[in-house]
Amino acid sequence: MPKDRKTIHVVSNSHWDREWCYPFEETRLLLIKFMDELLHLLDTDPDFASFTMDSQTLCVEDYLELRPEKRETIEKHVKSGRLIVGPWCSLPEEYLVNGESLVRNLVVGHRVAKDLGKVSKIGYTPFSYGQTSQIPQIYQGFDIDTIIFYRGINVPKSEFILEGPDGSRLLGMRFGCMSRFSYYVYIYRVLRYGSDDVFKRYDWDRGASPFRLASDRHPRAHYYVLDDKKKHWNDEPIREQLLKLVADESEHFTTSQICCMQGFDTSNPDPKESDIIKLCQKLLPEHDIKLSNLKDYMDAMRKEVKNPTVLTGESRDPGSVGKWTHLNGDVISARPLLKIGNNRAEINSQRLAEPWGAIGSWVGG
Numbered sequence: 096m097p098k099d100r101k102t103i104h105v106v107s108n109s110h111w112d113r114e115w116c117y118p119f120e121e122t123r124l125l126l127i128k129f130m131d132e133l134l135h136l137l138d139t140d141p142d143f144a145s146f147t148m149d150s151q152t153l154c155v156e157d158y159l160e161l162r163p164e165k166r167e168t169i170e171k172h173v174k175s176g177r178l179i180v181g182p183w184c185s186l187p188e189e190y191l192v193n194g195e196s197l198v199r200n201l202v203v204g205h206r207v208a209k210d211l212g213k214v215s216k217i218g219y220t221p222f223s224y225g226q227t228s229q230i231p232q233i234y235q236g237f238d239i240d241t242i243i244f245y246r247g248i249n250v251p252k253s254e255f256i257l258e259g260p261d262g263s264r265l266l267g268m269r270f271g272c273m274s275r276f277s278y279y280v281y282i283y284r285v286l287r288y289g290s291d292d293v294f295k296r297y298d299w300d301r302g303a304s305p306f307r308l309a310s311d312r313h314p315r316a317h318y319y320v321l322d323d324k325k326k327h328w329n330d331e332p333i334r335e336q337l338l339k340l341v342a343d344e345s346e347h348f349t350t351s352q353i354c355c356m357q358g359f360d361t362s363n364p365d366p367k368e369s370d371i372i373k374l375c376q377k378l379l380p381e382h383d384i385k386l387s388n389l390k391d392y393m394d395a396m397r398k399e400v401k402n403p404t405v406l407t408g409e410s411r412d413p414g415s416v417g418k419w420t421h422l423n424g425d426v427i428s429a430r431p432l433l434k435i436g437n438n439r440a441e442i443n444s445q446r447l448a449e450p451w452g453a454i455g456s457w458v459g460g
């Protein structure tokens with residue numbers, strides 16, 4: 096491969112908060128639509144390589160509670176590696192729970208993912224505002240030797256080694272110029288909506304909606320495009336956008352392997368994603384671009400990376416290398432009654448109920 100030829104790994108995914116903008120059950124209504132469309136796409140488009148379920152299993156369980164008839168379909172795609180679930184059960188903020196809770200979260204996530212067919216062994220951890228110092232040790236206990244995140248890290252290049260207090264090491268990657276939205280912003284938004292400006296500008300003639308409709312039918316409707324039929328196929332600027340993406344990301348990645356995420360918070364996969372990749376391959380012959388997954392990226396990067404920076408201690412640096420690296424420290428002090436209650440539940444279950452239950456079982460009680 097020529098020195099300047101890059102391989103762009105496009106990872107289709109969605110970041111799914113179980114309860115964020117709306118209460119859990121309202122969010123689950125969005126989840127049903129999301130999962131129905133995702134499974135249909137996996138069933139009907141063999142070129143749609145895979146989809147990463149945000150490193151968790153809980154959203155799949157929430158879906159199956161209402162769609163139990165879909166379990167066989169989900170198991171088929173998980174076993175084939177096209178629907179990537181786990182290793183976590185839910186998405187923890189690592190500084191709001193104790194270490195045992197993190198371990199048990201991974202235990203449950205592994206158990207559920209294995210029951211579905213396969214557990215991801217990639218330490219994709221973008222949800223926590225920083226990483227605890229012992230996350231390498233915790234991950235290694237589950238045979239996970241990689242970590243991917245972007246908050247709380249301030250290194251000039253994307254590749255690094257994260258070392259725990261016991262000497263455990265993980266090969267790490269932080270996202271580059273647009274965090275976990277790079278392909279989505281540079282390519283997808285421009286092609287399908289005519290704009291890469293996700294947060295600052297609304298183009299009324301292109302169907303953008305800067306408000307939520309308030310009515311009896313939609314009292315708190317989720318953000319959506321007013322007229323989905325106005326999706327574009329605006330391919331004229333895409334070669335220029337691809338060159339810009341490669342140039343900007345190359346400032347962060349030191350190897351020929353570049354990881355770009357396709358997806359956004361609570362976003363559904365586009366039925367045209369494989370067609371968009373084919374278009375990109377045609378427009379960018381000097382580089383390789385493909386639908387990929389985090390494991391394939393990390394395996395390829397591992398073969399090429401040289402002398403990555405070794406990091407130790409907590410990853411809580413408020414530095415600004417990369418995009419959206421803020422730590423949102425206010426999550427620690429917000430809703431203290433919930434945090435106090437959670438702490439009591441952790442102590443009562445982990446240090447009282449479970450050990451005394453084990454002792455009672457041992458003595459025949």
